[in-house]
Amino acid sequence: MSARILVVDDEPDIRFxxxxxxxxxxxxxxxxxxxxxxxEIRRSRTPDLVLLDIWMPEIDGVTLLKEWKSSADDHCPVVMMSGHGTVETAVEATKYGAFDFVEKPLSMAKLLSTVKAALSSSEQFAEKELHRNKEEPVGNSRILRQLKQQIQTLQHSNSAVFFSGANGSGRRIWASYLSMLSDSNEPMQDFDLNRDLAELLPLKSNLYIAEITDLSLDQQTRLYDAIQSNAGSSPYRFIVSSHYDFAQLSKDNKIPARLAEFWQRAIRIPSLDEHIEDIPELLEYYVNWYSEHEQLPYRHFGVATQNLLRNHHWSGEISQLKQFIKTVLANSEDENIELEEVRQLLQKSDLENPSNSENTIQLTISLDLELREAREMFEREFLSRHLALSGNNITELAKRVGQERTHLYRKLKTLGLHTKKQS
Structure with missing residues (x-):
C-alpha cells in the first residue's frame, strides 16, 4: 500500500x-x-506524512504542529514548508517535533528526498513499535484494567501461565499481551505438536498452546518431562489456554496432577457480558482497523446503536462482535449507521446463528462424555445465558431459573461463572 501524504497550504497553486x-x-x-x-482529514484518514506550511491564516503551521505533537500517540512525521523570512521559524519548529523543513520556492529534488527520509523514519518507528503494540487488548473497563495489572506482574517471570475463557473471548490476544511484555524480544510462537520438543525448547520465545485438552494425557506428561529436563537452560515460557475452567480441568483429571501444579498461574479471561462498557471502544477500534486494513468504508456507530449492541448477548464473544462490525461496514457506504439497520442485521445474524438468539441455546455434546460431564456443559451454557440476560444480577437470575440464591452461588462457583453479589 502506498504512503498517504497530507499537504496543508493556503495557496491553491502550491496544493495543486x-x-x-x-x-x-x-x-x-x-x-x-x-x-x-x-x-478533519487527520480524524478520518491518518496520514503517513504531513507537509505543513508555516504561514497560514487563523492558525499558523507552528501552532498546529504543537497541537498535534502534544499527544503522546502522534508519531506522524511533519515537514514544515517555509517561505522567505520564515526559515528561522522553520528551524525552531524542529524543536517542537517537526522532522525537517523545506524552503519555498520548492526544489522538487530536495522535497522528494525529504519526503522519502521522513517516511523511512516513520516506517522504522512502526517496525520498532510493531511488537510492542501487536494485538494489545482493547478496553478500559475496571475488570480489564485489573486483568492487565495481574498480567503485568508476570512480565519478568518465565513461569508457565494458564489462560481460561470462552471461545472468542480473546485468550490468544491476552497471551500475546503477556508475551509482548516479557523480557524476550521474540514474538510468541504456536506450539506445534508435529515438531520435536528438542527443537522447540531452546527457542528464546513464548510457546503458546491454544487448547491444552487437544493434547492427550500422555502428550501432556511427556511435555512436562521435557520442560523439567530443560529447566533453567532456556529462557522460554509456556502459555497455555483452554475454554475450560482450570480448576474444573484439574478436578476432572483432564490434565495430569503434576502438570496442574506446574501451572501455578491461572488467569480467567472475562466474557464480553462482564465488560459491556468496553463495547463502544471495541466498535471504534475495529471500525478503524477494517477501514485501514481491508479498505472497508469508515462508518460511525451513534450512541443509540452503541447502546443496542451493549445490550445484545454475544454468544460468540468478541470474535462475533468483530465479525458483526465487518458486516455492518460492508452493508452500506453511508457514514452514519442507523439504528434500524443494526436491528435488521442483528436479527439476520440471530436467524443464521440460532445460538445467538436470546431464547435458545445450541450445544454440541460429544457422546464420549459421561452423563455428569454432559450435564455440566449444559448447565454452564444455560446459566451463562440467563446470567447475561439478567444483567449479571444473582437475584434476577434466581427468579429466572427458579433456584435459591445460596444454591446458585455454589453452582456458579463450581461451573467457573462469576456474578455480582447482592447485598
Whole structure:
C-alpha cells in the first residue's frame, strides 16, 4: 500500500502542484487549505506524512504542529514548508517535533528526498513499535484494567501461565499481551505438536498452546518431562489456554496432577457480558482497523446503536462482535449507521446463528462424555445465558431459573461463572 501524504497550504497553486508531483511518485495525497480542514482529514484518514506550511491564516503551521505533537500517540512525521523570512521559524519548529523543513520556492529534488527520509523514519518507528503494540487488548473497563495489572506482574517471570475463557473471548490476544511484555524480544510462537520438543525448547520465545485438552494425557506428561529436563537452560515460557475452567480441568483429571501444579498461574479471561462498557471502544477500534486494513468504508456507530449492541448477548464473544462490525461496514457506504439497520442485521445474524438468539441455546455434546460431564456443559451454557440476560444480577437470575440464591452461588462457583453479589 502506498504512503498517504497530507499537504496543508493556503495557496491553491502550491496544493495543486504538490498533489500532481506526489501522485506522479505513487503517493496518495490529501490536501487542506487551513488547520480546520487538516484536522478533519487527520480524524478520518491518518496520514503517513504531513507537509505543513508555516504561514497560514487563523492558525499558523507552528501552532498546529504543537497541537498535534502534544499527544503522546502522534508519531506522524511533519515537514514544515517555509517561505522567505520564515526559515528561522522553520528551524525552531524542529524543536517542537517537526522532522525537517523545506524552503519555498520548492526544489522538487530536495522535497522528494525529504519526503522519502521522513517516511523511512516513520516506517522504522512502526517496525520498532510493531511488537510492542501487536494485538494489545482493547478496553478500559475496571475488570480489564485489573486483568492487565495481574498480567503485568508476570512480565519478568518465565513461569508457565494458564489462560481460561470462552471461545472468542480473546485468550490468544491476552497471551500475546503477556508475551509482548516479557523480557524476550521474540514474538510468541504456536506450539506445534508435529515438531520435536528438542527443537522447540531452546527457542528464546513464548510457546503458546491454544487448547491444552487437544493434547492427550500422555502428550501432556511427556511435555512436562521435557520442560523439567530443560529447566533453567532456556529462557522460554509456556502459555497455555483452554475454554475450560482450570480448576474444573484439574478436578476432572483432564490434565495430569503434576502438570496442574506446574501451572501455578491461572488467569480467567472475562466474557464480553462482564465488560459491556468496553463495547463502544471495541466498535471504534475495529471500525478503524477494517477501514485501514481491508479498505472497508469508515462508518460511525451513534450512541443509540452503541447502546443496542451493549445490550445484545454475544454468544460468540468478541470474535462475533468483530465479525458483526465487518458486516455492518460492508452493508452500506453511508457514514452514519442507523439504528434500524443494526436491528435488521442483528436479527439476520440471530436467524443464521440460532445460538445467538436470546431464547435458545445450541450445544454440541460429544457422546464420549459421561452423563455428569454432559450435564455440566449444559448447565454452564444455560446459566451463562440467563446470567447475561439478567444483567449479571444473582437475584434476577434466581427468579429466572427458579433456584435459591445460596444454591446458585455454589453452582456458579463450581461451573467457573462469576456474578455480582447482592447485598
Amino acid at each position: 502542484l504538490l498533489r500532481e508531483i506526489l501522485e506522479d511518485e505513487g503517493y496518495e495525497v490529501d490536501v487542506a487549505e487551513h488547520a480546520k480542514a487538516a484536522n
